[in-house]
Amino acid sequence: MTAFARRDTHVAGTTLVWELKSVNHRYLEVTPRLPEAFRELDGPVRELCRKHLNRGKVEVGLRYQLEGGDVQVVIDEALVAQLNDALDRISQQIGPATAVNPADILRLPGVMQTQEADFAPLMAPALALLDEALATLVETRAREGAALRQLLEDRLTGVLVQVARTRAALPRIQDALRQRLIKRVEEVLANPDQDRLEQELVLLAQKMDVAEELDRLEAHVTEVRRALAEGGHVGRRLDFLxxxxxxxxxxxxxxSVDTETTxxxxxxxVLIEQMREQIQNIE
Known part of the structure; x- marks a missing residue:
């Protein structure tokens, strides 16, 4: 089912944003789009999606932003203070010297270090936020499903209208066919064999007898409505119906031997195809 959900949170100096997009699909197909720092969540993300969803092609995207960036620069201020004291002592012994460029101090070993952000504490909050986003996605799909159910009900009513139309026309169709055949036989044979003619009529009537098909159409409509009333994961069952x-x-x-039946x-x-397309959106 086509749906969209977005949830974000701020935790441990980091903003996390999940965006979920879902379109209709016969089976469940999850495509996680995760930053490299969160790549280890690929399996848990798929599993969490399977707990909430049964059908649909779902894109699951995560974005994050650290307040200080992924890499932070750390200055050893104690070491800088020691170096400054050493410069002062040297100046006292050899006299004032040219001012030292701070960039030269930064290039000295141990003064400046880089530290990569630790993402481990963010894994659990990220999955918890995804769980909330999936719940929102399911709610959105449920609202769309309610409208979809009414559409299917309208089409099912249309199916029953066509079944009733065909069933009501059968006596007229059969009688017209019988008269047409009798006329043709009389044109060919001056004295037709009545017994043989009746046998041919019975065989032809059996061939075009569609009462069984009409009964099954009504039965399938009843089953579709029962599945819709029960709710739950009925998409594949409706596919079969x-x-x-x-x-x-x-x-x-x-x-068919009559234009009305055709x-x-x-x-x-047409009605069945319209329902089939929409049922791809149902769990």
Whole structure:
């Protein structure tokens, strides 16, 4: 499901920012985008995402900013004081000397050192913040899911309308087909074999009998609505039901001997495809 979440915090002189982006996908695919200093969190980030999410292509990005930067310069002030005292003593013995450049003092061994920031204390707070961001993402997806459910309900109602339309037209279609066949036979044979004609009609009627397909379409609609009412992780189950609905619509189209039935089958396939696309957004 398409969603976005952002959470930030300030801890131990560091600002941490998580940004999560989710788009629809048949399975769960997590892509962590972590700074090198937090690379060890790759596994825990994936595991935490699996606890919250079941489907979707999710990008998980972390940014940070240290108040003093990643590398800090430390001056040994005690050593600088000792060097300054030594210079004073030398000046007393040999007389005043040219002022010493501070940059020359910094180049002396031990005066200036660099220390890299310690990121270890930030790992646990970063994961805790990610947990909050994932909870926000789930809430966003839940709100979108409520709107999506209404869309699916509307399409399911449309499916039942087409089923009822086809079922109501069946007696008329069958009668028109029977009359058309009788007329054709009478044109060919002056004295048609009535028994043989009835047998052919029965076989043809069986071939175009779509009552079973209509019953299964209604049953699948009921099952989809039951899954939506139960909630939870039903995305893959709905995927399967869409496949079954599409199979029955295809069978209905293949058996069609009437334009109205064909139109109903086409409308069914359109409705089912619309639902199938949206169901990719459902957990």
């Amino acid at each position: 869409m496949q079954e609905l599409n199979r029955e619509a295809n069978t209905l189209a293949s058996k 139109q109903a089958a086409v409308e069914l396939k």
